[in-house]
Each structure stands twice: as structure tokens, then as C-alpha cells.
Amino acid sequence: MPSTPADKSAKNQETAPAKKGRKRLLLILLLLPVLLGGGAAGAWFLVPGLPEKVQALLGRTPAEETEMASTPASPGKPSFVEFPEMTLSLPNAGRPRQLRLKLAVEVMGDPALVQADLLSPRIYDSLILYLRTLRDGEMEGALAMDRLRGDLHRRLELVLGPGKVRDVLITGFVVA
Template identity: 35%
Template sequence: MAQMDTALDAPAKKSPLPLIIGAVLMLLFGAGTFYTLYSGLLFGSGKPKEKVAESAAHPGITYVALDPLIISLGSKAPRHLRFSAQLEVPQAYQQEVESLKPRVADVLNSYLRAVDVGELENANALIRMRAQMLRRIQVVTGEGRVRDLLIIEFVLN
């Protein structure tokens, strides 16, 4: 009778099946969520990708190439930045923006010389600097004349 009491007192061994099923469902849910967000099914459809392609091929847009700039940086060790870019411009303003290229080069040269070398080395800083440069270019050229700044070359030695 003593043996029966110990068999009843011992807790029953739990099955790992609910834990495995939960883990598999969690992975499936995570993968489904990732796909839904990544493909744009939740916050957008596949159609905006087509609109982007259409706007990139818009016939009213032209590009104005800026002359490459080589900017000396820092006073301790001689370092240089090689920078080249193009401006996205409506065709109606192409000649006007091309005539202002020396002013644009001056603004870019002044801005890039003032930026700290440590910030130039930071990969995430290029996005902020691009926005700053675009804003300065838009001030020089006038509102609505330059739509975007496309950085072609940004090499720091």
C-alpha cells in the first residue's frame, strides 16, 4: 500500500507538445507579419511601386550635373573629400539652374568645409547632410526650381 501512495503523490509528467505548438505558431505569426509589412499589404499596396517607376520616367524632369568638388578638410592631418552630385530639375528651369551652378558650388563648398570630419565619417550622417545641402541649394536657386539632390560621389580619404 505504501507503493501506491508514492505513485499517486508523484506529479504527472507534462507533455512538451503545447510548448512546441506554441513556438511553431509564434514563428509562423512572426513570418506572416514580416511578409505583410515588407510587401506593403498592410500600409500600402504594390501599386505605389508602379507609381514610383512612372514618376522616375516623367518626361518633364531633367538632371543638371554639378562639377566635382574636392574639399580640403581639417587642419591637423590633410584630408580631402571628393564630392559630385546632380540636381533633379523641372525642364522649364534647366537653363536657369545651370546658370546658377557657380553659386550652388559655392554653397556646397562652404557647407562641406564647415562639417566636422567625424560627422563625415558617420554613414548615417549623409542623409542629414543631403537634406541640409538640398535646402541650401533650393534657397540659392529659388523655390520649386530644384526637386532633389542626387549624390553621385562622396569619397573621404
């Protein structure tokens, strides 16, 4: 059967509203999750107590949450142990020079527990033996202080054991 132009226009008119209806349905189905997600996020941040209630529904208690928040490696406030000023003479090809050095050591944990170890004669012996081997050329240049800090940190790690010393800070440094 041949189709007439009137039949074709009738089919087009029937499919046009169906296409419009499908587009609206698709738009509604796509916007629905976005609107629901936005509403949920707004409620999460704006309704007081909602996060705690959700955590309770999930089976976690607030004590567990604070415990989990404190366990990551966020040390909080750093603890420092200050060394008394060290003065020693340096070998300098016949020309005597003196070094005055003051250090502060950042420690892990309670400084009262580590302070006795840090201020022991063994630590001073190790540091002074290293410092007396320094030459003038090793204390000059842009990276000299960084090398010195790294070497002092390494010495302290060798004597005390790994993980006790976090950083070495040079608070006073005079070569005369």
C-alpha cells in the first residue's frame, strides 16, 4: 500500500509529542539525582547533629571517631630539647679558630623522657668528635648549614636509635 502525504504528516504529528515526552522524562531522570545529592549535602553541613546520628546508624561511636582522628601521624605540638652552648677549637692549618654552637633538637613524644638520653655525655662526645673534624671549607657556602644539620641529625640517630629525633635546629652558630 502506498502511503499518502496525509498519512506521513499524521505519523510525524504522533511521534513529535512522544519525542518531547521522552526528552522531558530523560531530563527529569538526570536532574533528580543531582537535586537529591545537593539536598543531602546541604542537610549534612547545615543540620546540627546529623553527622553524629548518621555515624550512630552506621555503628560507630563518637569515641571511635575521635580515636581514629588522633591516630594519624599528626604529632600536634612539637617538643624541643635545648642543648647548652658548645665552644670548641677547630683545626685550621696552624691558625686556631673557635666554633660556638647552640642546638635545639625536636623529639618525638614526651621531651622529659628523651631529655636524659639527649643530654648524656655519650651524645656530647659524639657531637664534639664530629665537630672537631670540620674544616673551614665545610662551613662555607649556601648549603653548609644544611649539611651540618643533616650530619648532626645522623649522629644523634646513630647514638639514640632511629625514630627518637625528628629534627635538629641550629639556634646559634659563630666561627671566630
